[in-house]
Amino acid sequence: xxxxxxxxxxxxxxxxxxxxxxxxxxxxxxxxxxxxxxxxxxxxxxxxxxxxxxxxxxxxxxxxxxxxxxxxxxxxxxxxxxxxxxxxxxxxxxxxxxxxxxxxxxxxxxxxxxxxxxxxxxxxxxxxxxxxxxxxxxxxxxxxxxxxxxxxxxxxxxxxxxxxxxxxxxxxxxxxxxxxxxxxxxxxxxxxxxxxxxxxxxxxxxxxxxxxxxxxxxxxxxxxxxxxxxxxxxxxxxxxxxxxxxxxxxxxxxxxxxxxxxxxxxxxxxxxxxxxxxxxxxxxxxxxxxxxxxxxxxxxxxxxxxxxxxxxxxxxxxxxxxxxxxxxxxxxxxxxxxxxxxxxxxxxxxxxxxxxxxxxxxxxxxxxxxxxxxxxxxxxxxxxxxxxxxxxxxxxxxxxxxxxxx
Amino acid sequence: xxxxxxxxxxxxxxxxxxxxxxxxxxxxxxxxxxxxxxxxxxxxxxxxxxxxxxxxxxxxxxxxxxxxxxxxxxxxxxxxxxxxxxxxxxxxxxxxxxxxxxxxxxxxxxxxxxxxxxxxxxxxxxxxxxxxxxxxxxxxxxxxxxxxxxxxxxxxxxxxxxxxxxxxxxxxxxxxxxxxxxxxxxxxxxxxxxxxxxxxxxxxxxxxxxxxxxxxxxxxxxxxxxxxxxxxxxxxxxxxxxxxxxxxxxxxxxxxxxxxxxxxxxxxxxxxxxxxxxxxxxxxxxxxxxxxxxxxxxxxxxxxxxxxxxxxxxxxxxxxxxxxxxxxxxxxxxxxxxxxxxxxxxxxxxxxxxxxxxxxxxxxxxxxxxxxxxxxxxxxxxxxxxxxxxxxxxxxxxxxxxxxxx
Numbered sequence: 008x009x010x011x012x013x014x015x016x017x018x019x020x021x022x023x024x025x026x027x028x029x030x031x032x033x034x035x036x037x038x039x040x041x042x043x044x045x046x047x048x049x050x051x052x053x054x055x056x057x058x059x060x061x062x063x064x065x066x067x068x069x070x071x072x073x074x075x076x077x078x079x080x081x082x083x084x085x086x087x088x089x090x091x092x093x094x095x096x097x098x099x100x101x102x103x104x105x106x107x108x109x110x111x112x113x114x115x116x117x118x119x120x121x122x123x124x125x126x127x128x129x130x131x132x133x134x135x136x137x138x139x140x141x142x143x144x145x146x147x148x149x150x151x152x153x154x155x156x157x158x159x160x161x162x163x164x165x166x167x168x169x170x171x172x173x174x175x176x177x178x179x180x181x182x183x184x185x186x187x188x189x190x191x192x193x194x195x196x197x198x199x200x201x202x203x204x205x206x207x208x209x210x211x212x213x214x215x216x217x218x219x220x221x222x223x224x225x226x227x228x229x230x231x232x233x234x235x236x237x238x239x240x241x242x243x244x245x246x247x248x249x250x251x252x253x254x255x256x257x258x259x260x261x262x263x264x265x266x267x268x269x270x271x272x273x274x275x276x277x278x279x280x281x282x283x284x285x286x287x288x289x290x291x292x293x294x295x296x297x298x299x300x301x302x303x304x305x306x307x308x309x310x311x312x313x314x315x316x317x318x319x320x321x322x323x324x325x326x327x328x329x330x331x332x333x334x335x336x337x338x339x340x341x342x343x344x345x346x347x348x349x350x351x352x353x354x355x356x357x358x359x360x361x362x363x364x365x366x367x368x369x370x371x372x373x374x375x376x377x378x379x380x381x382x383x384x385x386x387x388x389x390x391x392x393x394x395x396x397x398x399x400x401x402x403x404x405x406x407x408x409x410x411x412x413x
Numbered sequence: 414x415x416x417x418x419x420x421x422x423x424x425x426x427x428x429x430x431x432x433x434x435x436x437x438x439x440x441x442x443x444x445x446x447x448x449x450x451x452x453x454x455x456x457x458x459x460x461x462x463x464x465x466x467x468x469x470x471x472x473x474x475x476x477x478x479x480x481x482x483x484x485x486x487x488x489x490x491x492x493x494x495x496x497x498x499x500x501x502x503x504x505x506x507x508x509x510x511x512x513x514x515x516x517x518x519x520x521x522x523x524x525x526x527x528x529x530x531x532x533x534x535x536x537x538x539x540x541x542x543x544x545x546x547x548x549x550x551x552x553x554x555x556x557x558x559x560x561x562x563x564x565x566x567x568x569x570x571x572x573x574x575x576x577x578x579x580x581x582x583x584x585x586x587x588x589x590x591x592x593x594x595x596x597x598x599x600x601x602x603x604x605x606x607x608x609x610x611x612x613x614x615x616x617x618x619x620x621x622x623x624x625x626x627x628x629x630x631x632x633x634x635x636x637x638x639x640x641x642x643x644x645x646x647x648x649x650x651x652x653x654x655x656x657x658x659x660x661x662x663x664x665x666x667x668x669x670x671x672x673x674x675x676x677x678x679x680x681x682x683x684x685x686x687x688x689x690x691x692x693x694x695x696x697x698x699x700x701x702x703x704x705x706x707x708x709x710x711x712x713x714x715x716x717x718x719x720x721x722x723x724x725x726x727x728x729x730x731x732x733x734x735x736x737x738x739x740x741x742x743x744x745x746x747x748x749x750x751x752x753x754x755x756x757x758x759x760x761x762x763x764x765x766x767x768x769x770x771x772x773x774x775x776x777x778x779x780x781x782x783x784x785x786x787x788x789x790x791x792x793x794x795x796x797x798x799x800x801x802x803x804x805x806x807x808x809x810x811x812x813x814x815x816x817x818x819x
Binding site: 080081082083084086099100101102103104106120122127168169171172173175176364365368369372375376386389390393394396397400401404 | 810
């Protein structure tokens with residue numbers, strides 16, 4: 008077995024920032040990405056933020072020769088933005104849409120409309136089964152007061168659970184995507200600790216690219232410089248993570264990132280830098296047991312930390328559910344009062360018209376509007392509470408199991 | 414290996430019809446179900462329509478002695494209604510919420526608010542790993558013109574894919590639940606064909622209960638007799654399905670259903686009959702390959718049939734997306750016209766007031782209302798189109814693979 012040849016796998020990962028009508032020089036960049044992918048001989052290409060199916064189709068036509076197999080994951084109103092191109096046949100696919108993904112009324116952020124998900128494709132190379140996951144988690148719009156942290160942690164938890172449950176028959180697990188979390192953030196520690204995935208950047212024998220492996224850098228002409236002020240080198244939020252199960256071994260020989268503008272061009276591929284890993288996969292003599300990357304007492308600490316944050320989100324959601332419910336009730340009361348007044352006037356009980364007709368009607372419409380809106384919000388926050396509660400409960404169960412172990 | 418002792422597993426499945434404020438004699442029935450479960454020695458209890466967490470908590474307290482392990486799956490506004498009680502420790506859980514589940518505006522049906530899902534629990538008995546799934550699919554309100562069929566087929570497909578992807582390391586797979594489909598319906602054939610699951614009713618050596626294994630029978634005092642008129646014996650829509658993977662063998666020794674009122678009582682447990690299976694699990698000498706229950710050419714026919722129905726749903730959803738988009742546009746146009754007229758009046762361009770103020774305001778409010786409603790509908794149907802399209806595409810890929818095989 009030790010004599011088995013090593014399989015070399017080249018993986019490309021990029022958040023393409025291809026939002027129709029909004030992203031700058033979108034079509035030109037999609038064209039450039041296609042050109043570069045044709046020239047380079049990657050085995051697997053994992054893309055995010057390809058929001059338009061038209062862009063995917065254009066890429067598919069262009070890459071048909073070098074990457075004959077591909078899959079686009081549809082979800083939400085706009086789409087998940089996730090797609091995969093592969094040199095090897097895609098045997099099966101599955102999509103898991105995260106149960107929480109921001110708020111529909113936060114139109115300026117818009118994550119809710121994307122139906123953020125994790126996509127799984129299964130490929131087999133030289134008899135080795137690869138489970139390839141691609142994902143994009145909720146963005147972080149304000150690091151100091153990150154109101155989306157609980158949602159992102161629920162997504163991280165669901166991502167980790169989805170990987171654990173679907174990868175049991177895989178030989179190699181690979182996850183690529185924009186996780187919108189810094190390497191030391193609780194979410195990354197939770198994901199890595201609970202799945203046993205390794206970070207290609209930390210493990211790479213050879214690295215070339217932006218300092219510290221950053222993928223959102225001030226050098227890139229599309230990034231918002233003011234947002235990156237606290238991080239002069241930039242931040243690392245795009246990852247390639249991997250692990251080998253059963254009797255295989257994966258080593259990251261080389262990791263590269265792009266560094267702003269594409270070579271010989273004045274425009275970068277995206278506002279994110281691409282991550283490119285060269286992995287070596289080899290069969291090993293003795294099968295290793297399923298190992299967690301983080302020692303169990305440390306893992307318990309990470310789960311506790313994540314659970315605390317989810318708990319904070321749960322209490323906020325409960326407060327919002329309560330306020331919206333109260334608001335709906337008040338609007339309903341106002342409507343009932345108005346109905347009684349109108350009936351009274353019709354029955355001739357009133358001496359005179361207490362309100363001018365116009366104001367009366369405007370008030371009624373306002374009350375109906377508030378009632379509908381507040382009811383919608385109440386329903387939404389009820390769902391939010393359910394999912395946060397459920398995640399907190401699952402984390403509690405895991406903690407119990409971890410603590411019960413000798 | 415052949416000498417290994419046989420493991421006997423007794424499984425109970427019931428749609429409890431426990432809707433707060435709506436289901437008749439709910440608390441009394443939950444009490445009765447709890448009593449009966451305490452008396453009988455089932456190993457696993459799979460319940461649906463336990464919508465209230467309070468009912469679950471009451472059951473949990475009551476069953477704590479005989480079924481010390483349990484899990485409640487939370488989702489949607491009301492909840493998934495799914496829960497499991499077990500004599501054996503629950504090692505892990507996962508919930509998958511179906512991407513389509515009816516329409517939020519069909520308030521009289523209300524399925525949308527339940528966040529219909531499939532729940533997975535993993536247990537280990539005598540070293541054998543069991544993946545236990547519990548689910549409840551969208552109801553069928555009118556068999557002649559079943560507008561929910563495409564959604565139910567998307568759910569069935571997602572259920573089958575979820576089982577296939579998460580059960581690869583399991584020794585035995587077990588699915589219980591209210592599938593809201595008759596045994597010969599395309600959905601059941603698709604589920605069984607694509608997962609290889611076997612129907613406990615068809616496989617049972619010994620059967621006792623309602624004729625043809627029906628679980629919604631005219632004899633039950635809670636069922637709607639008029640709905641069952643075309644089916645004098647009743648219908649079978651609640652199932653226990655199973656399969657063994659790797660080197661195990663499952664046999665259904667006995668299948669029973671309840672038959673209306675509980676023994677010695679005037680009230681049945683629910684409007685559905687419970688399904689109770691006794692399974693025998695034995696290790697076999699030689700591992701069998703992963704087999705599909707349906708021969709491949711037949712499976713291709715079933716997938717084609719299901720895909721056609723999903724296609725019908727897709728076209729209907731596209732029409733609804735178009736109409737709601739057009740309606741939103743018309744409302745927007747009306748608002749713009751009104752805004753221009755109002756601005757004109759303010760600038761003194763108009764000779765007189767073309768409308769009385771009250772009608773003008775009422776019209777504006779009406780236009781705003783229609784705009785909001787139509788936009789919401791348009792977004793919803795856009796998501797619906799995406800998911801139907803995605804399922805149709807996946808089925809097309811599977812068909813291609815099935816047809817390419819020699």
